[in-house]
Amino acid sequence: MFNLKDEILMDRVEGYQTYYKGREYFLGGRVKEVKTNPTNDYFQSSVYGSSIYTSSVNFNSMGNISTTKCTCKAYEKYYGDCKHIVALLLFLRDFQENKRRMELREQEIIDMISSYGETTKEIKIPLNIEYNYEFNPRTMPGGSYLSLRIGEERLYSVRSATQFFDAYNSSEELKFGKNFSYTPNSHFFQAVDKKILDFLNILHENYTENNYRAAARTSKGIFSAKRIYLTNSSLKQFFNLMKDRSFNVNISNIDYGPVEIVEEELVLNMGIVAKNSDLMVSMKAAGEIIALTPDGQYIFTNGSIIKVPSAQRNKILPLYNEILVKGKGQIKVSENYKEKFISDVLTSVRNVVNLDLDKDVEDSIYNPDLKVEVYFDKDEESIQGKIYFIYGDIKINPFSSKDKVLTDSKKILLRNREHENRVLNILEEGDFKVQDGGIYLDDDENIFQLVTDVIPRLQEYGEIYYSDLFKSIKIRDSANFTGGVKINNDLDLLEFDFNIEGIDPYEIDQLFNSIREKKKFYRLKDGSFLPLENEDLENVADLIEKLGLDNNMHNGIIQGSKHITMYLDRYLEDKSLDFIKKNVDFKKLVKDIKNPEDIDYEIPAEIKGTLRDYQKFGFKWLKTLAKYGFGGILADDMGLGKTLQVLAFLLSEKKEKGMIPNLIVVPTSLVFNWEEEVSKFAPDLKILLIHGNKAERIELLKNVDQYDLIVTSYPLLRRDVELYQKFIFRYCIIDEAQHIKNASSLNAKSVKSITAKNYFALTGTPMENSVMELWSIFDFLMPGYLLSNKKFIDKYERPIFRDGDMDRLKDLNKHIKPFILRRIKKEVLQELPDKIEQKIIVEMTKEQK
Structure with a gap:
């Protein structure tokens, strides 16, 4: 069986999109001509893609993947398995599962056919069993034996236990005399007896397989003629199986007939008398006591086998061994040990024995x-x-x-x-x-x-x-914890500060280190302790870790990017951290981002065409993000006018701040579409299309400062990226942003090299297959906001896709939600115009005819 679970296959590829592409290839039937070697641990196939590729896989003896190989360029260029190898592995897994299902189905049919044959067999005759237990410690250490008698009505002694269990296992006939033979194919044992026989059969198998080594410790074998020797653990198992059943008992060659096992306390009488300065301790039972097991769990007394409750056994066994076994009914406790005996032993056993204290002893107890x-x-x-x-x-x-x-x-x-x-x-x-x-x-x-x-x-x-x-050892109250968060406009940063009453700010840093190390306290410089098992402290430490600011604290103050403001505000609300005060600028930023429609931004009169309500909201949303230096993704459905909202925004920015060029990067097919949209809706914006050969593009770029919009395509930007390094644009806006979903692609690297005061993205599909696509776009908008690539994979991608961690998914959503605006047609249906159908009749060309 090959180990081909989804999580293993996913761990072997560089990105989850590779896994899903491979799955599409497999489901599309592109894996063909699969070959294997005689040992079935090497497989090779042809996988049909843009070309025909040869993929192969080796498995080790444990069924795990050892090596893989493919002739495609991606296999050499990127880390991990390519989509062609994934397709082959999924093919092998499917083949393996289908083969297993066929084998199971075949077995079901065989079992069904067999069941019809079984109905024709003759009815089996039940057999009765008599169990005879013997205890004689003189014969063998432990001294417990078992013998059996079986038969239909009359019972016959099992003269050789070994031969009986050989027949029991092999279904061969075993003769007991002229009138009875045990035939496994004709006889059966009742369920209660079969449990016991199966247990004894295990003893027999162990005895046989170990080549009689179990008997080497003693003078006789475990299976000796008709007797089966029971070790201490075997005896306990046998007694447990015989619960609520009677069996014959012979103790030291005396027959006691059928006996049942009873669970009850032993009746023991214990007497203590003073003799000179010592104590004489005696113990008697209502009858003779014989321990069948060394730990005293099973006792034979007064014709019965008693299972002594553990509560009494644990307390009485040491005393029982000393007095009744070694001391022959009485022991002496010397003067030096009287106090310890009375305090430790007597107080422990007094409730499990009938105690008789001599008056002198009773009077002497203080x-x-x-x-x-x-x-x-x-x-x-x-x-x-x-x-x-x-x-x-x-x-x-x-x-x-x-x-x-x-x-x-x-x-x-x-x-x-x-x-x-x-x-x-x-x-x-x-x-x-x-x-x-x-x-x-x-x-x-x-x-x-x-x-x-x-x-x-x-x-x-x-x-x-x-x-x-x-x-002088003080325990400080960590409840006196205060904090604040504010926008530092001078540094254009977000700033936290934390204080605990009576503690120097320079110790706050070490205090949070202790929380991260899961310590229960922090020892202050003055020697006092501050308990750290405080929910508010733990929540703040968790927040700092979530924001990746663990190493940014200095004297109780943390500085971070303004980008985290919205996440921080949501976290403080969710955790009810009301003791952290927010300054006016912080509150205003949060209010503006949450409610951009309440801000009085004027739509430029020069814009041609009417913005619908949802488009006005999008315009104000872009203006608000730009005001605070944030990037964002306008992710409206196709056809809802993303370009118009952007043009209104750029025209407004020009009117307020003057003429500074903006770079628009689009797919090749949309370059001239942007020119048409600008001409139609915002003719006051001067647009420059960068196209033509290399020399023509260089010439066009010399006049960048004279235009509002510079429009180029992803392929041309890749070729000209070094020409753009000297420019600083007001905004860099990418259309169809899914073109940079692969962070390692040249498209992504090119747009991320552009210098601008702010960045925006337009796309109707911000994520298609993996959250890594979102990370790449946000890495363009606000580098570092969603951590580094490696940290993002560890913190979000793997837990979400591999482990199905919904808490991580929710946390990621809190980070990105303020910076993505998405409306679908269904939401704004009432604002859309009536459907317009226009028929255009064209004549077919000569080639088409």
């Missing part, structure tokens, strides 16, 4: 309430702490071996270990280090965690005391 005291101090480098557990007149330092419990030797202190452990666990989570009977911290992150998290939790369990130096 059980005052626990009081916890924690002391914190500070020096220049670290935080020190002391912890005391206080029981009446007894004071215990858990981190000092020197501190002794001062008490009557006849008394046994019953410590509240649960409470003590909670305190110690909190300190452990705080990453404290132990030294000289105390604890300390010397790391800023841990000190911040101590003040903000550990101490509040400790206060639930005890009293906390602080030295004056420790109290």
